[in-house]
Amino acid sequence: MLTIPKLRHSNSPLFFLMAGPCAIEGRDMALRIAEHIAGLTDKLGIPYIFKGSYRKANRTKIDSFTGIGDEKALKILKEISDTFGAPTVTDIHESHEAALAAEYVDVLQIPAFLCRQTELIAAAAKTGKAVNVKKGQFLSGNSMKFAVEKVRDTHPESQVLLTERGNSFGYGDLVVDYRNLPEMQAFGVPVIMDCTHSLQQPNQTSGVTGGKPRLIETIAKAAIAVGADGLFIETHHNPGEAKSDGANMLPLDQLEDLLKKLVRVREAIL
Template sequence: MSPISNIKHTNSGHFFLMAGPCAIENRDMALRIAEHIHGISDRLKIPFIFKGSYRKANRTRLDSFTGIGDEKALKILQEVGQTFGIPTVTDVHEAHEATMAAEYVDVLQIPAFLCRQTDLLVAAAQTGKAVNVKKGQFLSGSSMKFAVEKIKDTNPDSAVILTDRGNSFGYGDLVVDFRNIPEMQAFEVPVVMDCTHSLQQPNQSSGVTGGKPRLIATIAKAAIAVGADGLFIETHFNPSEAKSDGANMLPLDQLEGLLTQLIRIQEAVQHS
């Protein structure tokens, strides 16, 4: 059974959550973060998919952290899923990686820059795993129908998720167009708002991406009000010490309070 088989593209029940660190840094860190989020999501009755990248392929600088080794990180993701009984998601960058990653996780994620890569989408669909495709920063929501078609034409049984992560706004910023959420929901798939990467400030002169994490709650609240089916939030006990994308992460101790507010917003919208 697909890990998202109980997630509808309508607003029945609570939104679901894809959350975790940007990258798998070590076993202890991954298990501690997963345990913390799992406890919160269980209390709030929010479906939870643990996120962690086994490798970061899209880095500006050669000396940026990319991972601890593919198999080692994937085995940690598998352990997280088995320990807490939750689905897991990780991103793949080339077609040959799909089969490898599919042995360890439940959802394969296609990075935004690669959402038009036909071979990658086809390979992910062929594994039979659920596929989360991040909308390119250069695309409209309506353009994502072609990504959905590539996956569904390859494997009609594939479960597909689409995730918005903002659009390029000049050279060093992103802006969120919330029209993309209903536009992508028209394809009858769950639509997620990436509340952390949409606040990145890419192409900094330092070669390290910046961000505006103080606005994570703003993006999340607006997305739930518009009707997003799920939220994607990268989080860490101490974002300043994270080895990847710490500049736009949510501190883990802020997660429960934010999710509680978001449930209230969703309930208010549903009953309005």
Template sequence: MKNLLNNIKHTDSNNFFLMAGPCAIEGEDMALEIAEKIVKITDKLEIPYIFKGSYRKANRSKGSSFTGIGDEKALKILEKVGKTFDIPTVTDIHESGEAAMAAAYVDVLQIPAFLCRQTDLLLAAAATQKVVNVKKGQFLSAGSMKFAVEKIKETGNDKVILTDRGNTFGYQDLIVDFRGIPEMRSFNVPVVMDCTHSLQQPNQSTGVTGGKPELIETIAKAAIAVGSDGLFIETHPNPQIAKSDGANMLHLDYLEDLLTKLVKIRKAIL
């Protein structure tokens, strides 16, 4: 599986790939439990799988919100997940100085949507020679993401993924323009649809982001139908008690049924 990441490129393979896991690393037992269940599902459905977990959450509405269990502790858990199940892992970074640190533990560095234009951050991630997954900003068109791709590739690192997570619609909602998937694929990079963050309802007066998880299946089906190379899904055994973004995460018990449907759609459009 990890060899796949060394040669990642735009492709029309037989199946989509999956980036999935909890929003944040809450503890070792939880991370291993989630990874084990998803590995069983993806092995069964022959879906290439990358485990996702944030070692730290930097973009929070309130200062009292959960941000993490400690950088090194969380990164070591991500490393253990990767080694235990022989799967690649992805985590997000927020500042240039974090790139080399995180790269020592994970296989893919993710650039958060709000930071996708930060040149120094993109270059630092690219310099690690890891795969770089750039989330499209809620404030940007799909076409403008070509500049993020160019910045990374100009360093000599051509391992780039772009992930759509919707566009700001008013003050407290997001909407997905599915025309963006084929447009970003034209940059000759794999394109992923973030099926959970695209359903967030940010800027709530409570300071806690809301969401519409009942529409995850709708977003995922549409993304596969228009040719998305991969899907990004945050999932948790009990979203109601998750320490971060529980309002828009998919319950882990629902993942296999959803992926089974999506594999059928993928086969139908090839």
């Protein structure tokens, strides 16, 4: 069972980090990113979970990049875990994916748009893996108690995590209500702030999701100040060339400076 997030609550000296590329685009890029982040987090003493989607299902256009092949990408995630000793997380979109993904990763993630899908959540919980449920853009923090109950009722030993990723604001923007973090922590689970997807600008007429990556630091600092247990940050060596969600990813070379600032923020509020 995953233990790192369970040991980290809002009064902890540090937070944990879920970070990596939006999608696994290939072995070399994934290992390169994982090595860089593992080195940074080890130096700063931040517990680290590598994030990478083995397949992307929620795409605007039918010809958008979806992945390099399920088992190929999942094997890369397993190699990263074995090489760097970091737990891994990936998202699943249909119930039948849970058992396959659970063979390779430590945390199964339920996408925000699917956070009400009972069979999907139950399938993830049945694997015994930790389950990270992203709060829907259409829900309050308090509403997520039902997602927590679905996991616990299905498999009481499964660890539950919840992730805040903003709420829809009009047709093409999101806004973060930081009241959701303590409201979800009241369920006795670690709560993560998704610092990159909360800055998306979805439903663009171009068919490609936009974003405001310059505000990642603002979102992250506020989340740590409020007491988030963990942060979720998608990052890439060159977001402009990323095959998925490049518009809201953090350039990898900016991560170290950001993490150092966040450690100081956490220390200041304790």
